[in-house]
Amino acid sequence: MMLVVQWLRGAVKHAGIRPLCGVEQLISAVRGVSSSSQQLSEFGRTLTSSCTDGDHPKVLITGGLGQLGVGLAKLLRERFGKNNVILSDIRKPPNHVYHDGPFIFSDILDFKNLREIVVNNNISWLVHYSAVLSAVGEDNVALAKEVNITGLHNILDIATEHGLRVFVPSTIGAFGPSSPRDPTPELCVQRPRTIYGVSKVHAELMGEYYHHRFGLDFRCLRYPGIISADSQPGGGTTDYAVQIFHAAVKTGHFECNLSNNTRLPMMYIDDCVRATVDFLEAPADTLISRTYNINAMSFTPQELTQEIKKVLPDLKVTYNVDPVRQAIADSWPMALEDSAARRDWGWKHEYDLPELVQTMLSHITLGNQLAQAN
Numbered sequence: 536m537m538l539v540v541q542w543l544r545g546a547v548k549h550a551g552i553r554p555l556c557g558v559e560q561l562i563s564a565v566r567g568v569s570s571s572s573q574q575l576s577e578f579g580r581t582l583t584s585s586c587t588d589g590d591h592p593k594v595l596i597t598g599g600l601g602q603l604g605v606g607l608a609k610l611l612r613e614r615f616g617k618n619n620v621i622l623s624d625i626r627k628p629p630n631h632v633y634h635d636g637p638f639i640f641s642d643i644l645d646f647k648n649l650r651e652i653v654v655n656n657n658i659s660w661l662v663h664y665s666a667v668l669s670a671v672g673e674d675n676v677a678l679a680k681e682v683n684i685t686g687l688h689n690i691l692d693i694a695t696e697h698g699l700r701v702f703v704p705s706t707i708g709a710f711g712p713s714s715p716r717d718p719t720p721e722l723c724v725q726r727p728r729t730i731y732g733v734s735k736v737h738a739e740l741m742g743e744y745y746h747h748r749f750g751l752d753f754r755c756l757r758y759p760g761i762i763s764a765d766s767q768p769g770g771g772t773t774d775y776a777v778q779i780f781h782a783a784v785k786t787g788h789f790e791c792n793l794s795n796n797t798r799l800p801m802m803y804i805d806d807c808v809r810a811t812v813d814f815l816e817a818p819a820d821t822l823i824s825r826t827y828n829i830n831a832m833s834f835t836p837q838e839l840t841q842e843i844k845k846v847l848p849d850l851k852v853t854y855n856v857d858p859v860r861q862a863i864a865d866s867w868p869m870a871l872e873d874s875a876a877r878r879d880w881g882w883k884h885e886y887d888l889p890e891l892v893q894t895m896l897s898h899i900t901l902g903n904q905l906a907q908a909n
């Protein structure tokens with residue numbers, strides 16, 4: 536096996552193939568197969584399917600109609616071409632998403648269908664966004680187990696089988712009350728108290744295991760709460776930090792379900808999708824780890840309100856604390872320690888609280904004006 540890996544490194548270097556085509560991915564594919572002749576012929580297919588269109592990866596995004604998928608698809612399509620990025624979900628897309636680029640139905644619990652999609656579309660990168668988030672998960676543990684754990688197993692098996700690069704996001708929710716909270720280091724006690732958090736620790740460990748055992752090119756970022764103007768959050772604990780902006784513009788009143796002094800790590804969506812694409816593109820030999828924290832800003836509902844009031848002074852915020860969400864938030868980090876991401880693949884956030892507030896308010900105001908004009 537070592538000889539094959541060495542030969543592959545030499546051959547790739549000799550042929551001048553660009554790193555984007557995934558030298559390490561190919562090497563991983565070699566490591567991932569045993570020496571049976573059938574599997575070696577599979578390897579031949581993996582080699583050709585891993586580099587599409589000469590240069591660009593062919594990307595499949597699962598759960599792509601949630602808060603993050605459409606934004607990620609937009610950036611990936613700018614970099615790799617519209618037809619090289621396929622969004623998928625189990626829901627019907629809105630018209631503008633359907634017309635913006637390829638969309639396909641894919642239920643991650645249907646292994647055979649998922650495999651068919653990967654094969655028929657020559658997929659080389661898989662971004663696995665399907666999930667049941669923290670608050671919804673506590674409401675429906677069985678569904679969260681099915682989607683977040685069984686679904687992940689399907690993804691890892693298919694990615695390994697076809698030599699794919701696979702990205703699975705983790706979260707601040709992968710930590711718990713016994714983790715250090717301010718800041719939370721990359722490696723520390725992880726004993727989350729939600730099914731969402733437990734499933735994400737499982738995903739981190741399974742992905743890393745598949746990487747070491749089968750050579751899977753598994754990549755994982757622990758996202759903070761993500762804030763976006765054009766897409767709605769899917770039932771998490773940090774959702775208030777999106778909803779407050781819409782309420783501020785629309786009615787001038789917001790009822791917050793977390794207490795005024797609950798400090799959580801947050802990130803603007805543009806930083807999140809840029810981090811994801813940069814991390815996906817990072818050469819494998821620069822990655823010391825397969826799971827990284829990324830951090831941008833931290834604030835409380837009170838601090839966010841004060842910042843929004845600089846633009847909309849009449850905003851009124853009242854508090855009606857949801858005990859389930861509050862207990863979750865109280866067990867999560869206040870900030871993530873992310874020096875490894877900054878060192879290894881150049882992560883740098885661009886949005887702090889003032890820029891976040893300015894950007895969110897202008898996007899939402901403009902969006903509302905356009906909607907009224909139509």
Ligand SMILES: NC(=O)c1ccc[n+]([C@@H]2O[C@H](COP(=O)([O-])OP(=O)(O)OC[C@H]3O[C@@H](n4cnc5c(N)ncnc54)[C@H](O)[C@@H]3O)[C@@H](O)[C@H]2O)c1
Nearest residue numbers: 598600601602603642643664665666704706758760761769
């Ligand atoms: N949004 C955040 O603040 C945040 C923070 C940390 C991590 N993450 C992670 O990022 C990823 C994307 O988050 P999001 O906010 O877009 O989530 P979301 O809840 O908004 O969207 C999840 C999507 O998964 C789809 N889905 C559910 N069951 C499915 C199935 N069986 N097959 C295929 N798709 C299915 C849903 O239809 C939905 O569109 C998730 O893994 C989430 O855990 C998000």
Ligand SMILES: C[C@@H](O)[C@H](N)C(=O)O
Nearest residue numbers: 668669706771772773
């Ligand atoms: C933090 C993140 O994982 C998600 N927004 C949640 O609150 O569940």
